[in-house]
Amino acid sequence: MLRIAIPNKGRLSEQALELLETAGLKPEFRADRALVARLGDSFQAIFVRAQDIPEFVADGAAEFGITGSDLVEEAHRDEITELLDLGFGKCRLVVAARDESSLKAPGDLAPGTRVATSFPGIARRFFQELGVEIQVVPVSGAAEIAPHLGVADIIVDLTSTGSTLRVNGLREIGTILHSSARIIANGEALNVEETRRSATELTNAVESVLRASRKRYLMANVPRAKLDEVRSVLPGISGPTIVDVLDQGTWVAAHAVVEADQVYQTITRLKELGAEGILVTRIERLMP
Numbered sequence: 001m002l003r004i005a006i007p008n009k010g011r012l013s014e015q016a017l018e019l020l021e022t023a024g025l026k027p028e029f030r031a032d033r034a035l036v037a038r039l040g041d042s043f044q045a046i047f048v049r050a051q052d053i054p055e056f057v058a059d060g061a062a063e064f065g066i067t068g069s070d071l072v073e074e075a076h077r078d079e080i081t082e083l084l085d086l087g088f089g090k091c092r093l094v095v096a097a098r099d100e101s102s103l104k105a106p107g108d109l110a111p112g113t114r115v116a117t118s119f120p121g122i123a124r125r126f127f128q129e130l131g132v133e134i135q136v137v138p139v140s141g142a143a144e145i146a147p148h149l150g151v152a153d154i155i156v157d158l159t160s161t162g163s164t165l166r167v168n169g170l171r172e173i174g175t176i177l178h179s180s181a182r183i184i185a186n187g188e189a190l191n192v193e194e195t196r197r198s199a200t201e202l203t204n205a206v207e208s209v210l211r212a213s214r215k216r217y218l219m220a221n222v223p224r225a226k227l228d229e230v231r232s233v234l235p236g237i238s239g240p241t242i243v244d245v246l247d248q249g250t251w252v253a254a255h256a257v258v259e260a261d262q263v264y265q266t267i268t269r270l271k272e273l274g275a276e277g278i279l280v281t282r283i284e285r286l287m288p
């Protein structure tokens with residue numbers, strides 16, 4: 001069995017599990033609160049903290065993992081290979097100073113500036129590249145409070161909407177990186193053919209779910225006389241599927257896969273062409 005390390009709690013946990021389940025990989029726990037579960041025929045899920053997952057994968061304790069790219073970057077381990085961007089858990093790692101500070105950019109920092117962060121590795125590398133000498137104040141969370149307590153001058157922390165920073169009297173002065181959840185693998189483990197095949201199976205299954213989540217299946221009864229126009233509204237990959245409706249031949253049913261964010265425009269245009277009985281459904285998985 002190959003191991004996949006999955007966040008056991010926190011921001012990434014629920015969505016990671018939901019995604020795996022939709023992809024047909026539902027964890028089967030032997031007992032309540034178990035930290036290990038069977039995941040399909042070839043995998044075993046181990047539930048650990050998102051922060052620990054890069055190290056576990058780099059050390060080979062798990063062949064695969066799901067965690068934030070910020071944490072992968074912080075671990076800075078060559079043994080880790082990124083397999084797939086999952087598109088959720090989006091956030092940015094930013095440099096923030098107190099509202100009243102005159103700092104405008106990370107390059108403005110005076111030598112010896114104290115930086116509170118739970119990303120000491122990334123912060124050191126970032127400021128080193130800028131040629132600014134800093135002093136890292138390591139914290140494991142709630143870095144926002146540090147400048148107000150006088151233990152640090154600025155912070156390097158994650159934000160998605162920026163509201164926590166604002167509420168705590170802080171102002172962004174620069175972005176270090178954009179992060180999202182990823183499937184990662186131990187590079188050496190991928191040298192084994194069977195593991196490589198399982199990795200492809202895993203990423204194909206998950207990708208089919210991600211692809212499907214951006215699409216909708218649309219069905220509509222349309223006048224046969226308007227078929228050419230309907231084809232231009234529903235281009236699809238190979239055009240819509242046209243099915244006969246059992247009437248005198250004046251109506252046909254058109255089925256097509258459309259972009260989720262274009263469903264409303266498509267419906268409006270179909271209605272203009274006289275379409276009726278329009279039905280839109282979600283798609284669970286979509287293989288190209």
Ligand code: AMP
Nearest residue numbers: 009010011050068089090091158159160
């Ligand atoms: P946890 O501490 O277990 O809730 O997970 C934190 C991870 O969730 C981070 O390392 C990021 O990859 C991700 N994340 C997504 N949005 C945010 C956010 N607004 N603040 C902190 N972490 C976030």
